[in-house]
Amino acid sequence: MTRSTFLLGVGGAAVLAASRPPAAAQGRPRNVLWIMDDDHPSYMMSPMPLVQREIGTAGTEVLGGHADVPLCGPARVSALTGLSVTTHGCDTNRTTYQDFLSAGLEDRMVARWMREAGYVTGHFGKYVNGHDGATDVPPHWDRWCETMGDGSDSGGDARSPNTGNVDGAWVDIQDGLRPSIWAAEHCATFVRQSAGTPFFAHYCPSIPHEPYNPTSASEHLYDGDTRGVSSVNEKDMQDKPMWMRQLPKQDVKAIQREFEGKKEELADLDHSCVRPILEALAEAGELQNTVIFFTSDNGYMHGEHRLRKKDQPYWESSMVPFLAKGPGVGVGARLAPAVLANHTDLAPTTCEIAGVDPLSLGVDGRSMLSLLGSGQDAGWRKRMLVTGSDVAGPGKPNPGGANNPSGRWWLLREGQRVFILHENGQKELYNMDTDPLQKNNRIRAAKPNLVRHLVATTKAMRSASGARRRSLEQ
Numbered sequence: 157m158t159r160s161t162f163l164l165g166v167g168g169a170a171v172l173a174a175s176r177p178p179a180a181a182q183g184r185p186r187n188v189l190w191i192m193d194d195d196h197p198s199y200m201m202s203p204m205p206l207v208q209r210e211i212g213t214a215g216t217e218v219l220g221g222h223a224d225v226p227l228c229g230p231a232r233v234s235a236l237t238g239l240s241v242t243t244h245g246c247d248t249n250r251t252t253y254q255d256f257l258s259a260g261l262e263d264r265m266v267a268r269w270m271r272e273a274g275y276v277t278g279h280f281g282k283y284v285n286g287h288d289g290a291t292d293v294p295p296h297w298d299r300w301c302e303t304m305g306d307g308s309d310s311g312g313d314a315r316s317p318n319t320g321n322v323d324g325a326w327v328d329i330q331d332g333l334r335p336s337i338w339a340a341e342h343c344a345t346f347v348r349q350s351a352g353t354p355f356f357a358h359y360c361p362s363i364p365h366e367p368y369n370p371t372s373a374s375e376h377l378y379d380g381d382t383r384g385v386s387s388v389n390e391k392d393m394q395d396k397p398m399w400m401r402q403l404p405k406q407d408v409k410a411i412q413r414e415f416e417g418k419k420e421e422l423a424d425l426d427h428s429c430v431r432p433i434l435e436a437l438a439e440a441g442e443l444q445n446t447v448i449f450f451t452s453d454n455g456y457m458h459g460e461h462r463l464r465k466k467d468q469p470y471w472e473s474s475m476v477p478f479l480a481k482g483p484g485v486g487v488g489a490r491l492a493p494a495v496l497a498n499h500t501d502l503a504p505t506t507c508e509i510a511g512v513d514p515l516s517l518g519v520d521g522r523s524m525l526s527l528l529g530s531g532q533d534a535g536w537r538k539r540m541l542v543t544g545s546d547v548a549g550p551g552k553p554n555p556g557g558a559n560n561p562s563g564r565w566w567l568l569r570e571g572q573r574v575f576i577l578h579e580n581g582q583k584e585l586y587n588m589d590t591d592p593l594q595k596n597n598r599i600r601a602a603k604p605n606l607v608r609h610l611v612a613t614t615k616a617m618r619s620a621s622g623a624r625r626r627s628l629e630q
Contacts, residue, residue: 185274185354186483187446188506189347189433192235192358193425194228194282194365195418195466196452198475203378203422207430211450211481216489216528221478222498222569226454227467227545227557229253229285231499232360235453236265236284238503238519240543243621246284247546248554253286266503267296269517270356273510278346281339281360293324300324301342303335309362309421310334310369334371336361340429344436351440356506359433363425368417371424378419382412383458387593390461395597397582399561403462411459418456447482447509449502460593467545467558469567469576469584470594474542484509485528493588494571495533496540497524520625537629541617542567547579568614575610583607 198221201208224234225241229252233244239261241247246255256262267277278299287294288304302321310318318329320338329338343359350357370377389405437443455473457463466473478497491497500521504514505528514523527536544565548554558565563579574594576584585599585607599607617628 184445185511186509187350187355187357187442188270188275188509189357189437189446189448190235190359190502190506191430191433191448191450192232192360193422193452194360194362195454195456196364196422196477197418197455197458197472198452198477199472200418200422201477203419204426204430206426206434207450207479210434211448211479213488215448215479215481216486216491216531218478218480218491218495218497218524219493220491220496220569221451221476222474222496222540222542223452223454223476224499225467225543225545226473226476227554228282228453230545231453232282232284233261235451235499235502236267237261238266238500238517238521239264240500240520240541240621240625241545242541242543242618243520243625247543248548249285249545249556250553251286253284253290256284256286262295264518265296266506267294267356267358269503269507269512270510271296271298273507273512274354275510276350276353276355277358278343278350278355279358279360280343280346281336282362283360291321291324291326293321299342299346301339301346303329303339303362309336309365310367334363334369334424334428336363336425337428340432344432347433347436347442348440351442354510356510359429361425361429363429364418364421366414366417368414368421370417370420371428373427374420374423376420377423378416380412380416381419382408382415383460385460385593387461387595388459390595392595393462395584395595396461397560397562397578397584400461400463406459406462406464408459411464414464415458445483447480447485447506449506450477450479451499451502452476453499465558466556468560469542469544469565471574471588474567480524480528484525486531489531491527491531491533495527496537496569498540498542518622520621522626537626539568539570539613539617539629541614542569543618566614566618568610568617575614577611577614583611585610 223231229249230241233246246252271277276298279297280301281303293300300323318335319326393401454466457473501524504521504523508514508523508525545557548559566577568575572588574586583599584597586594
């Protein structure tokens with residue numbers, strides 16, 4: 157089967173469009189839905205025509221959307237709390253939830269703020285890494301449907317069925333039903349049951365995380381597809397950090413399998429997960445009264461600069477899809493790549509939608525509500541810091557993390573300028589306008605005063621939080 161013969165949107169889109177209610181009444185509280193998928197690079201949206209049409213084209217796409225930290229667990233903490241990883245300190249994957257508890261972050265996060273604003277709250281799918289397997293329901297969630305499928309969206313089998321935590325009780329998910337589809341069904345039910353009451357829904361599928369296991373409807377849609385840019389298995393690596401110069405070329409067949417798997421699972425996400433949630437919103441009369449955010453926890457490297465996976469300071473890893481749609485959000489807008497946003501902006505934006513002053517939250521991010529409504533970036537941040545996860549050490553595992561020989565890293569974005577500072581002092585400098593594939597590190601040609609400025613700004617921002625952090629972004 158080819159992409160052209162896999163019809164995602166003909167009949168279903170007509171039903172969805174026909175069931176749309178009129179615009180929301182003035183003064184009615186707006187619902188908020190977050191959709192945060194798993195390991196999804198920003199350039200890989202073609203398998204998702206429904207999301208592109210019903211959220212992207214019907215709303216606003218932020219082309220400069222980034223992860224605060226491009227690794228699953230830490231990124232999810234940044235989104236939930238509005239705090240950068242340099243503030244919340246949950247900077248590895250395996251230990252994230254315990255760090256979350258130790259820092260008192262369960263009471264400093266979006267579910268609490270939304271519940272106190274009178275919203276019903278529901279979580280569906282993957283939560284903060286390290287919580288899966290627990291029998292408790294974290295506070296401030298009225299409905300809890302957490303998935304655990306060995307870190308993937310596998311179908312399970314008789315020896316090791318997938319399980320889900322429904323309000324504190326772990327249940328087996330029926331054989332063959334993907335956990336992300338199971339979570340979407342529960343999210344759709346929550347939407348229907350919450351109609352007429354303002355709600356905040358947090359849907360986090362495991363798609364498109366390895367190992368890839370698309371449904372039979374999608375498993376051959378992208379056979380033969382691979383990442384076809386010249387930075388894959390880059391020939392000249394002499395401008396990169398010393399340890400990268402020794403990297404062997406990646407297995408192109410393995411890259412292709414990952415690339416195919418991601419795109420096929422994204423097709424499943426579009427058709428079998430997002431679609432039923434949007435249809436539930438329409439049927440409940442809430443579609444036009446719900447602000448929807450679509451993003452991912454991090455991007456993914458498919459052999460660019462001879463690297464694979466995530467938690468790297470290059471755009472394929474650090475940038476994520478960032479779409480918003482709903483009342484108060486511009487229609488058909490595409491904010492330029494120099495308009496910088498990240499996960500820490502989701503919580504304050506969501507709270508402002510609920511009538512909560514984002515400045516009262518003490519977060520590092522900022523509300524995007526005015527930006528999304530007008531498309532005007534006057535007064536918006538001019539620079540932004542992205543941070544790599546911590547390096548694994550004794551007693552502190554970090555599966556999925558980069559664990560680079562040069563230590564952790566910090567990426568400073570100033571418009572289209574990208575400056576990377578590694579823990580061992582190595583530096584990189586790129587201009588995304590003239591070098592979008594980041595193949596030419598210009599640090600040696602840069603003026604010393606500029607380099608000193610970039611280093612000083614990076615160090616100042618990584619040690620700042622709250623209002624101070626936001627002031628340094630101006």
